[in-house]
Amino acid sequence: MTDNVYSTICPGCNFGCGLYIRENGALEVDFRKSSPTNAGKLCRFGMSLPRFYKPVKSTVDGKEMALEDAAKEAAKRISGSKGSVAFLSFGNTTTEELLAFQKLGESYLCTGANFEALPKDTYQTVSVGIPYSDIEAAKHIVLFIDPYEQYPLIVRRLLSAKNKGAKITAVWWKDLPLANENVRPADVSKLQITKDSLIIADFHPLSDVEQVKSVLALAKNAGAKITFLKPFANSTGAYLLYKDAKQKSLAQLVEDINKGTIKTLFCLESDPSALIPTETLSKLTNLIVQIGQAVMAKANIVIAHEPLYKKKGTLVNNEGRVQALGGATTNGLEALGIIAGAKFEFNTLHESVKKTLGITAVDEFMTPKYERPTYGAIQAASKPAEAKTxxxxxxxxxxxxxxxxxxxxxxxxxxxxxxxxxxxxxxxxxxxxxxxxxxxxxxxxxxxxxxxxxxxxxxxxxxxxxxxxxx
Ligand code: SF4
Structure with missing residues (x-):
């Protein structure tokens, strides 16, 4: 293997698919058959990574700058707007960077997820899922997602369960080919769920909290298992690290920008234009984005560090499996240090990450056991009247x-x-x-x-x- 081939993880969702990225003039994707999560298979997004990793340059007010200078200017603007700064990351970067980010942004930390609206005792269940091998071993699977469209590599696990005799029920807006039974979302009360059922739903910044509560209640009442899939490469890592932190929801952040209490927004490896309306972003005095690939949002400052595949660090997938990225650089961490006025040392952060996750070594072939304490009864609000179309x-x-x-x-x-x-x-x-x-x-x-x-x-x-x- 040459120096310009990286054994890495796809950032397209939190499934955690392993692959190789080859820098060969242009970027190329190679299959990594040894990866325990996907055995080399990739979905269309994984195959599109050369388009995703479009290069980006550090800029301040449109003028190209060195990364260090852009970070220094960001530090100046952030400290100049104390009390009106928010820190946003959807969890699309290493666990080590996310830990540094928490220290930097504890005054207003946003992962987008609306944990505030959920009972505290559901936090761990929502944050970390069950091993994919448990999906393959399930007898009855109830899907509240479209696996083909949203988390494509889970389809293989579902088909494996089906081949072993599992029944698959889809609660979705259209018939799903792999389902034995298709139930419409409005008919959810007709579902037959037992302790042998496994519910698969998803959790993300735009999740309808009443829907999340409702699937949690379904699982709780039947004694069924439940697992939540997530869209960003390290959503699970972010939630596990931040379990004791005060997190703001995306809706709260949008409201605070709109009413002018948040004037500076710092985004780590997250392009806010994907989830925050343009008219809201235009109300900010400073939009600062630290990222490793091209950004669509009109940012006042872009701090362009290495793309994810070049980073040193770890990601945690839906199952809680901790995976090492194959890179060797920590430019992102150094930029966070400039902004925080502190030195973030990789090894120290890495040890803290392992301690928080309860592991002694990073081994992608092992899924640590996570406590998922039982949660109390959940009151899900009655379903709002459905729109005509x-x-x-x-x-x-x-x-x-x-x-x-x-x-x-x-x-x-x-x-x-x-x-x-x-x-x-x-x-x-x-x-x-x-x-x-x-x-x-x-x-x-x-x-x-x-x-x-x-x-x-x-x-x-x-x-x-x-x-x-x-x-
Ligand atoms: S399923 Fe998710 S992690 Fe796997 S290749 Fe597709 S987008 Fe990437």
Whole structure:
């Protein structure tokens, strides 16, 4: 193996797929068959990593600078706006950087997740999932996700469970090919869940907390297992590290920027334009982004460090498996040190990480055992009335990272196509709150009052947007 091949982990979601990145003029992806999470297989996003890792330069107010100077300027602006600074990371970087980030940003720390709205005793269950081998061993699996679209490498585990005799129930907006039974989200009360069931849902900054509470209550009441999948490479690491920290939700952050109490936002390995409206970001005096690949948001300062695959450090996947990134540099950590006015030493942070995770060594072939204490009864609010027609955003790796994808269509049912007299090869008009857009469509086994989109189309108001549709 030459020096320019990195054994690394895909940053597309928290599944933790291993791969090689080869720097050979252009970037290339190679399969890593020895990876215990994915045995070398990758989804479309994993294969798109050369596009994801588009280079970025450090800048201050649009002017190119050295990384160190950009970090110094960021430090100046952050200390000049004390009391109105927020620190945001969706957990898309090493556990060691996330620990340094916590020390830097404890005055206003945001991972986007809405833990405040969940009972404290559910924290660990939501934060860390169960081993993938337990998914393969389950007798009955209840999916509250679209595995093909959102967490593609889990499909192999589900098929393996099915081959061993598991029944798969999908609670989704359309029929999923691998399911033995398809139940509509509105019919969730008809589900037969027992202690032999395993519920698979997901948890992310745009999760509907009532939905999260409702699946937790379903599992609790039946004595079933539950596991949550997550979208960012180290979401689990971030949640495990920050379990005693005060975290703000994404909604709270957006509100605080809108009302002017937060004027400076520092984002670590997170492009805020993917999740925060442009008009909100434009109210900031300083948007500072420290990142390892091209950023879409209009940042006042960009601190461009190494891409994730070159970093030294660890990631924790959905199962709680701790995986080493194959890189050797710590530029990101050094930049955080300049901003904090402290020296963050990698080895010290790494030891703290191991202590917090309860491990003595990083071994990707071992999944540590995590305590998931039982949680009390959960009151889930009654379901709000469903909109007549809704656009459902199916959050997938391309959507989370604003990476262009070729699925530029919405899915709708054949009944809807007939009712609207849509023409083959034509478009559909979708209106919401005075905004209108024309989209190509594709017929799928979707509910009649639902449009599914795996790509942002510009009129969304969260995961479920009431819309009017016409020809
Ligand atoms: S499933 Fe997730 S981690 Fe695996 S290749 Fe796809 S995006 Fe990357």
């Amino acid at each position: 809704a656009l459902v955003s199916v959050y997938n790796p391309f959507m989370w990272f604003n990476l262009t994808d070729d699925n530029d269509f919405v899915e709708l049912s054949l009944n809807t196509v007939r009712a609207l007299k849509l023409l083959k090869g034509g478009t559909l008009k979708v209106k919401s709150n005075g905004n209108a857009i024309e989209k190509k469509f594709k017929v799928a086994p979707v509910l009649d009052n639902v449009l599914l989109t795996g790509k942002k189309i510009g009129i969304e108001k969260g995961a479920l947007t009431p819309v009017e549709i016409s020809r």
